[in-house]
Amino acid sequence: MNSLTWWLWSISLSIATLRTNNNWLMLLAILIFVVVVFKRRNLQAPLNAFALSIQLAVVALIIRLFFGTIIGTPLPGTVLISLPQLPMPDWLVGIRIGGDITSERIGSVLTESLKFSLILISFGAATCLSSPIEIIKAISSRLYFFAITLLIATSVLPQIVFSYKRVIAARRMRGMHKLNIFNFRTIITPVLEESLERAIDLSSAMESRGFGYHKKPTRYRPEKFSQSDLIVTIICGYLIIFIPTLLVSNGWLFTCCLFIVFSAAPLMLTEQRVANT
């Protein structure tokens, strides 16, 4: 499938789910992302990107849950626990720290946090499913500086992970094994210096091959916009527009089944990518 279609699919799947405001559907969407990424990921894209997005999503979820239940405007409802409340000055009415924790409060915070996590995961999935270079090439003729920045970032980022590991090892051999705020500089300095040098190298290599000098770049083997791309695009549009109303009018089971079938369409329409060996 075309890289652009993969992005479209990831984004519209998350938008459709966000519109329903339903925790279960959001969890289902995350599950679908995980399955599709493992089945159809681009073998040249780093899987780390997806793993990283999931880690970030979990961390964000926990932090938001914690602060959302402790701090914020109170929601009336069933009280689960009552924490001691910090007295607030008069001009800060409506804000409270501690106090009654209601199940409604937890529910609303959970939905909000899930939404945020879903967006993170959908971006991670899109990165893994598509080829970043294809995306950049698609925009390179229009937005030169944006494209060159993106291109350098995508090729330097994996390098940063690699040199970070190397520097950690080198640092251990200088007798430093504990990491804290004061000596974090000892890692970040060599890593950043190296990635800067590399970025400069790459940009001058691209320049010397004529990147950005020609108004209309051509494509050697353009990704085709095939029938399955068209089907997925239509399905995505349908999901975004109708899922919330379906949920209201047709009930749970039907929506879930339709949701799974439609959102997993790329799995059925595309073939397993074969590893290059």
Added chain:
Amino acid sequence: MITFSNVSLIYPNSRKTILENLTFTVDESELILVIGLTGAGKSSFMKLINGVIPHHTSGILSGEIIVDGKTTNLLKPGELSGVIGIVGQNPLNGFVTNKVEDEIAFGLETNGFAPEVMRKRVEELIDLLSLQSIRNRNLNSLSGGEQQRVAIASALVMNPKVLVLDEPTSALDPIAAEEVLAIINKLVHDLGLTVIMAEHKLERVIHFVDRIVLVNGDGKVDIGTPAEVMSRTSINPPIVKIAKKLNLKSIPLSVRDLKRVSMNWKFKVPIKSEVIQHNKQVIEVKNLEVSYQLVKAISGLNLQIHAGEIVALMGRNGAGKSSLLRAIAGANNNHSGTVKVLDKNPALLVGSQLVRLIGYVPQEPADLFYGTSVAKECQSADQDNQLAAGTTQKILRQLSTGIDNALHPRDISEGQKLILAIAIVLATDPKILILDEPTRGLDYQAKEVLVEILSKLAKSGTTIIMASHDVELVAEVASRVIVMAEGELIADGDTRSVLTSSPAFAPQMAKVFTKQNWLTVNDVISADIGDINPDA
């Protein structure tokens, strides 16, 4: 093809002129070799040709450089992409895409060639550089030589008149380097391409270049045929060195030249190979296995290393050398089997216990640096290791006097970076010194300093293990050579027997004097060659 007229180059905030009033012409389909000590301005010279200076860096340039009728002062590097192809030191750093075919096509795409033309050009280049078997591979999965071949293909795809290569073999093992140089030779002879190439390992190239440009670093440039320039400079490969020491009239440039000259030489004393017995075992590796995800880097390796040995690890890129070094340094946690350094498991040691036992100089010495100046770097090394103030600085001065304390550690030359890293590591007086490819980008002078440092350390009882592609350096300094392939030891023995038995790893002197088992220039000199006719 390329004309320099009255070219001078100086960097702002620097009093050193790189080039001064240089005028010379490179003819069509000439192969020019650019040499000079690191930091002398070789790279600046190369960058002038495609206009990276003055368009990208802040060099102040006077005079004019004309390439194929185009003035580089007026045109940006990108506009010269159809005239000049560039190949860098580390091919991976210049790759834009991830697939071989896409990478070759990239230049054509950005320049808006029609798809049919692209198809044909890419196919031609794949044939020319024999890339057929790897055309669909991921660039990261290629060997160093293959990567460099792809880089050359993607530079040639624009049909340039001139190919500029900046140390194309410095990151490659000897076999891959030969592969790349053979391609360059073929391009010059078959296609009539003009090639400008910088290279440190002269022994590999001087016999097939047309002229040498020696950048002195003080503004002067010496240009002439290889024999002329070699006779005037002290930057010499072993073959030239021996010719000079024996006062030969004509300077040989290849193994073949010297072999023909030396056919009738009579050697009085056959060299006695002194094998020093090292008894005290310091490192023991048993059944070591290292794997990364599903790839086995080392499988079932056994090894003992004794005190005072200088062990050289050789073999292709990816043969498992670095993995072995890291396992000995305790930096791998993905290995099985036992590694014992002085009866301790290095993976369990931390902090000062570790650095007092093992000194490790990584492949990129700069990984160790985080200070803002050489002096501060030394100070923080003292603090980190709880040493008396000035210890590291003192060791640094013993190793080399030429390093400016005020400079940023990233701004000193490659050789100086290595020496600074060695000084930091030696400050704690480790029993074992590990160096991972210490000769990358080092010139002959820096190598001589390194040889001296390592020999001294070994005499005082330090055990040294180094991975290296540089056969001449290994021949000079190592007492034992281990050759690895596919994660296994395939040869292990004293330097003389291992190096002379393998054609790929034989140093020049061993290739010339096949019967005598000599490795270095000093071997030959000390063998007291009888009456030779210097006029021959």
